[in-house]
Structures are given as C-alpha cells and as structure tokens.
Amino acid sequence: MFEAILLTVITAATPLLIAALGELVVERSGVLNLGVEGMMIMGAVVGFAAANLTGSGTLGALAAVLAGVCMASLFGFLVLYLATNQVATGLSLTILGLGLSGMIGEAFIGVPGLKLPRLDIPLLSDIPFIGPVFFQQDALVYVAFALVALVSYVLFRTRMGLILRAVGDNHGSAHALGYSVLRVRFLAVLFGGGCAGLAGGYMSLAYTPQWVENMTAGRGWIALALVVFSSWLPLRVVGGAYLFGAVTVLTFHAQAQGIGIPSQFLSSLPYLATILVLVVISANRRLTLVNTPACLGKPFVPDR
C-alpha cells in the first residue's frame, strides 16, 4: 500500500519538480518568468502532437522541450533585448500559451495518447521496495532526478554557475567584469523554457496520456511558488514538490478511507502545508536573503 502511494506521489511531483528546477535557474540569473504555465501547456500540446504523429514518445518529449524553448526565446527577446516589463510579459506568455495550445490541439481532442513506457533499470530495480518505487519508472522521472543533480552541481560547483549567480545578484558588477549579462540571462531563460516544456510533455505523455485544453490546470503557478518556497535551493525544490504531491495524493486516500473530514478542507491541505513550510523557512531571514537573487526582476540595459 505504502509503495503504491509513493508511486503515485512521484508521478504527481515530477512535472512540478521539472518546471520548478527550470524556473529556479531562470530566477537565479535575475529574471522572473511568470509564463511557466504557458510554456508548460505548449510543451504538453506539442509533445502530444509529435508523439502522436511520429509514434515515438522520445520524439514527443524532445518536441515538448523545443516548444518550451521557443516560447521562452520569445519571452527572453522581449524582456532582455527590448527591456519590457517582466511581470506583464510573463503573464502574457501564459495567456498566449493557453490560447495557442488550444488552437494547435484542436485536431487532437478525443485522440488517445501514447504512454511513455516504463523503463526498468537493471539490478537496481530488483532491490525490494526501493527498486519498484525509484527504478521502475518512465524515462522522464529519471530525467527529473538527473536534473536535480545537474542543477545543484552546476549552480554551486562550477564557474558557469558562479557567473550565473553573479549576474542574478549584481548585474552591474557582472557587466563591469566583462560578462555578458543579457547572454547569460537569455540562456537561463531558454533552459527554464525547456524544463517547463518537458514538464508539460510529462503531463500529456506520462501522467495522463491525452490532450485536453488547459490540462496543466495551474501547475505552472505551483511550480513558480515552489521556487520561492525552496528559497532558490534545488534540493528544497525536490522536498517541496514531493511534499505537495504527497499531500495531494494522501487527501484522496483519506477520503477513500472515509475519515469524514470535509473534502474542501482536504483539498486546501497541499496549499496550507506549503504556506506553513514557507513561514517556517522565512523565519530565518538571513538565510533567505543570502539565497534570494538580489537583481530578481530588475531589467538590465547596458550603457554602451
């Protein structure tokens, strides 16, 4: 039973995890992209369409990433090179994505999807309990695990990560040192878009293999909240995503057991839990300030 619940939790947490990791990198570079939901839904529809037309789940996932990157490049061009307002541009990106995806997806409504196959990792998947939970998943779950390791390593253990964080903390100094602030930020935005697209692709290829309009149903916003929740630390994103997924799934189990707590209260539990942890974390103000990118949301216009 516990094993079954954990399996469901991982599926529920993976799209949040992937999207939030991408957004974390974007925000670490000092850009706030509120268009995660829009990029996710585009990833979902394009991924579904590609998988459906080619018959290959891998191509579907790649197409989802590409769709996210395309959306992000539009955002990046506007906010970085034309210095438009990041909040407004991000919101429009979400609206654009929701509308555009509906148009693209029209032909795919009511068409059953292609579910990504389960990929058992040899040897590891034979370990009792841990094996079935962590090593008998679809490929994208492993991608999510790998992304966590990759993002943590690159951000805090490499020169590239140092530059990225410098740009996010003080773009003036980074510029004076000769780093191209806009290029670093643009690449970060593209990475974030790719992740959001992949997260969307996970929804339409693995979680619920189908396309319906608005199927991400606000998960992009939850991913955004998770980044703040994690105080911009990748490992905490993992914790947040799994906490959110776990509380969501457990409320359904509680209801099915018939414990008699009003379902409206149970439905709000994941959000309440998130807020509670957020309060506890932000109690340590100094730690929060250390990790918050100081230039988050501030436009940078190089004076030439």
Added chain:
Amino acid sequence: MKNLLKATAAAAVFTAMAGAAHAADVKACWVYVGPVGDFGWTYQHDQGRQAVVAEFGDKVETAFLESVPEGPDAERAIERFARDGCDIVFTTSFGYMNPTVKVAKKYPDVKFEHATGYKSADNLATYNSKFHEGRYIIGQIAGKMSKTGVAGYITSFPIPEVISGINAFMLGAQTVNPDFKVKVVWANTWFDPAKEADAAKALADQGVDIMVQHTDSTAPLQVAQERGIHGFGQASDMIAFAPKSQYTAIIDEWGPYYIERIKEVMEGTWETKQTWSGLAEGHVVMAPYTNLPDDVVAMAKETEAKISGGWEPFTGPIFNQEGEKVVEDGVTLEDGAILGMDWYVQGVDDKLSK
C-alpha cells in the same frame, strides 16, 4: 492621423460587409464555462451547436465564448451577446444563473436559455437533462460486474445534480447487490485531468474494481484501464481512451434540444418553459455496452427501456442514511425534490457537510 482614419473607415466597411454576408434568419449564441476542447461538458454543448449548424446551414449564424468564468465576467459576456444582435443566447453552466436573469431583464426582446438552473422569466427558459437516469443503469451494471462489491466514485462538487447521481447509482447497484459499497472521493474540480488521475489511482490502490466519475476528463478511465479494472465514461463516449475498460458512458446529447428551440425562434413560436428530459427524449444517451456479458447487457437495455417508458429511478421505498423511509412504497419523488437533492440514500459511505 490620416492613416488611422483610413484604417478605421476600411474596418467599418469591412465590418458592414461581414455583417451583410451573414444575413441569417437567426443568430444563436452560446456561453461556455470550459474550453470547447475539454472532451466533456463544454465539448458536448459545442457538439450541439455544430448539430444546429449542420441542420440549418446558412439560415442560422452561431457564435460562442468559451472558458467564461462564473461571476462578473459572465454577465459581461452574456450582455455582449445580447447587444451584438443574438436572437437567442444559451448559457451553459449553473453559475451563470443570476447573471443570465439580470441580462434577460435588460433585454426583453432577446431570448435566453439557461442550462441546469431553476430561475426563469418570460424571455428566459431553463433546460437540463435527467443524468441520474443513466446513473441508475450504470449502478446496476456495477452491482452485477463488481467482484469486490466496492465502487470508487470521483466527484466534483456537492451540488444536487452530483448527489442525485450518486444516489441513483447506489439505488441501481442495490437492486442487484444489497450490500454494495461506494467510496466517494471529492476532487473539488470539474476538470483537472492529473488530479482526477490521482484520485483514481488512490481508489484503485484501495481495492475498488469499478470506477465511476462525475468529473469531466478521461483520466480516471485511463487509470482504470491501466489497473485492469472497469469504469464508465462521462458526458461523452470515452471508449477510445479505454477500449478494454469502458462498460458504457452517459452521453449528454444537447443537439436535438438546440435544434428544436432555434426552430421555434425561426417560426416565432418560442415560449419560455422549463425542460427536464432524459433517456425518453434522447437528451441522455447510453453509449454502446461493451466488455459486458450478454445477460448484463440485456438487463441494462431492459432498464433503459423501462426508464424511457416513463419509470422514475427515484421511486420508493427509498431509505436515507439513517435508515428512515423518506419515500413511501410506490411513490415517485417529485422533480423539485430530485433537482434540489441534499441527502444520501442508505448505503452511501460518505458525509455531506452542510
């Protein structure tokens, strides 16, 4: 400035031309709560709109607004249609009731139709379908087919339509298996495929072998198929998503009603009324029975015929959860009591917060 004037003039001419090109007899407009691509509630309403277009062709002009939130936005959307020259406006969600009433008062020459509500006026009719008739049939099928004797029931919000659905399902199941049990799980959403899938997985993990849903996406059925259990489609025929798992589906068929009412507008015979129809009128349709043995199909068809013939599933004796007899033997519950249902029948293992 000159350019702007030119552009405005051009736009005006263009609009006028577009208007002339669409000189249809009747303009019918729809306000939808979800996207037309939800493959559930709104999708079925839009299928109804398309049936109207197919029936009348050039004689009718249609327009719709999708994903209109229930609230102040709804009033604006409905009013826009009323001003835009719509002859008849269909508002297709319960939450549009008060906005529709308000706008209908302001535009007495425009005809309004509100789905699933209970407030009407001289130029405002209401229409709804007896979905619980279909739910009684699937209850019987569930009672026959379930090995564990437990069904999972994924629901949206505790409104009368949903509650009467659960009750009808239980009454149906109890005719076959008096000890039948149902686990009710509230997703508190009409449409969130991933959340519905989570709820379905939780139910499957707890050992149900029949999946019933009163939410709109195909996700629960997909989960049922994955887990090797069975279920029923909601609003539209979802067999493509679960060819091995769907027993049948309760289909909302709005087309015949829309065609009938628009024809009345054309002929000038439209009058306000409160329509509540079901299997008999073809507004609720059962999808083909699949994955079932012949005797169960025969039983389902027999019940379908009985209900089409005028029999009401909410016919006594019916007991409430406390075991009190609320409907006497042979007495049929009134329409109003079904449309306002806020209590469970005996055997439902869930509590309603009041």
